[in-house]
Amino acid sequence: MDVLDLARTQFAVTGSLHFLFVVLTLGLAPLIAIMHTRYAVTGKPVHERATRFWGQIYVINYALGILTGLVMEFQFGMNWSGLSHYAGDIFGAPLAIETLGAFFLESTFLGLWIFGWHRLPRWLHVACIWVVTLTAYASAFWIMVANSFLQNPAGAVERDGHLVLTDFGALLTNPTLTMALPHVLGAGLWTGGFVVMGASAYQLFRRTAEREFFTSSLRTGVITSLVGSLLAVGFGYAQFGVIAAVQPDKFNGGGLAGLGLGLMIMIGQLIQLLILFVLAPTVYWLPRWRWTHPVLMAITPLPFVAAILGWLARESGRQPWMVNGKLTVADAMSPGLTSGMVTVSLVAFAGVLALLAVIDYVLIARTVRRGPAAVTLGADAPADPTERAHALSH
Template sequence: MDVLDLARTQFAVTGSLHFLFVVLTLGLAPLVAIMHTRYALTGRPLHERRTRFWGQIYVINYALGIFTGLVMEFQFGLSWSGLSHYAGDVFGAPLAIETLGAFFLESTFLGLWIFGWHRLPKWLHVACIWLVTLTAYASALWIMAANSFLQNPVGAVERGGRLVLTDFGALLTNPALAMSLPHVIGAALWAGGFVMMGASAYHLFRRTADREFFTGSLRFGVIVASVGSLVTVGFGYAQFGMLGQYQPGKFSAEPLAGMGLGLMILIGQTLQLLLAFVLLPAVYWLPRWRWAQPLLMAMTPLPFLAAIFGWLAREVGRQPWLINKRLTVADAMSPGLTPGMVTASLIGFAGVLGLLAVVDYLLIARAVRRGPSSVALGAPGPADPAERAPALSL
């Protein structure tokens, strides 16, 4: 491969790996917030245990996902300085807002939620996890605003060989954003629901003692996945009309884009029909069907595969443009790159992100396998000073 193909491969690999973390983060955050709200309203220990268990899985994925995001940032400076030079004033604006105004707030509120158990007032603690969810979705908004500008560059004019932002509101009302953001959010809820289904099915199949715990979690996962599937498929098909206006040949530019689209539709449509006509109508009886539980476990990765295929179709179908009709991928590359340099960074970045993905999977799998009885998040400390270890006296 030449240096251009290597650079494209590097971004595709690292972007796909990073997107796996993002999808699960966006999918689990509102589910944990809903469970915590139920606990605050009812005071039932069962809801507290569910909040802590699924919250710990969310925190594991979030913590490791941060590092994958940092690798993505490095690539813009290393491989795509032409993009920063030509469109940094426009493309960089939503990314800067996402980092400063959403990501930092999200991390702050998540820290307050993690360490606020048994310390913060009940409803203030609940507010923290809802603010985590809102800022996570705000991050998704700004990231998709930047990406939608690449698909359909609006609100900017070229002056002196560079793009200048003239209408910030146009970035937020971009037709490419209006349909793609709900599509991504729906896919995230879909993935989060399937993770909850698969983990719950694992424990129900093993016939662990926490049957009530995982029965409710499995049903909740089916309902969330069903809602996510409707949103994803609905807004996915709704995008085709607009794509015909500003990217009419999107899925015929390369064989790869059409293949990604076809696999995404195949997986998504199959799962939606399964949810609508089998799983959702049988949601009450599903936890009792032991024969179905291995199937639910096996289906857990499918929404993630559909998300990756969809992302590839969205990005590859824009070729040869990085900014549609404005800047080609070749012109966006950093000057002076050699195949050896890009190959080395590709191996390094893919190795780091791949390792993080494996560690994330292993940690989540271990947390799921151990069950709610071994959750460290929110574990109460000694009830009073007398229960603590006595201090040494002289």
């Protein structure tokens, strides 16, 4: 491969691996916030245990996802300085807002939530996880604003050899954003629901002593998957009209974009039919049917596969443009790159991200296997019983 193909491959590999973490984060965050709210309202220990168990899985995925995101940031400066020069004033602004606003707020309040168990007043503690959820969604919004600008550079004109923003409102109401964002958020709920469902099925298949806990969790996973699939599939099809208007030849050429799109649609339709006509109608009995649990475990990776295929279809279908109709991928590359340089960075970055993905899987699998009794999140209660009582009563 030449240097351009190597650079594109590097971004595709690292972007795909990073998105695996992102899509699970978007799916689990609202579930944990709802679980914690139920605990705050009812005071029932079962909701506290659910919040802590699934919350620990969220924290593991979030922490390792941050590291993969840092690798993504390096690539813009190393390989794509032409993009920064030509469209950095516009493309960089949403990324800066996401980093300085949403990301730092999310990390700060997640830290407060992690270490606030039995210390913060009850409703303040709940507020922390809701801020985490809202800022996670805000991060997704600003990332999609930046990506949608590459798909359709709305509100920008070229002056003196680079793009200048003339209409901020057009940037935020870009049609490639308004339909794609709900699709991505739905994919997140779909993925989070499948992970909860698959992990619960694993424990139930093992005849766990925590049968009531994982029965409730499996039903939660099915319902969440139903909501997520309706959003993902519905807004997925809704995008075709937008794509036809701004990128009429996106999928006509076939190749990776057409293949990825076709496989994504096939997986999405298959699982939506499965959820609508099999899982949702039998959600009450499903935890008791042990023969179904291996099937639920086997289909758990499918939303991840569909998410990666969708991302590849969205990006590769824009070729040869980096900024659609304005800047080609070749012109966006940094000058002076050699095949050797990109090959070394490709191997290094892909190796690091693959290792992080494996560590993420191992840690989450270990947490699932050990069950809620072994969870460490929120287990460090204050030594002073008076302090604990005060925190729980507010």
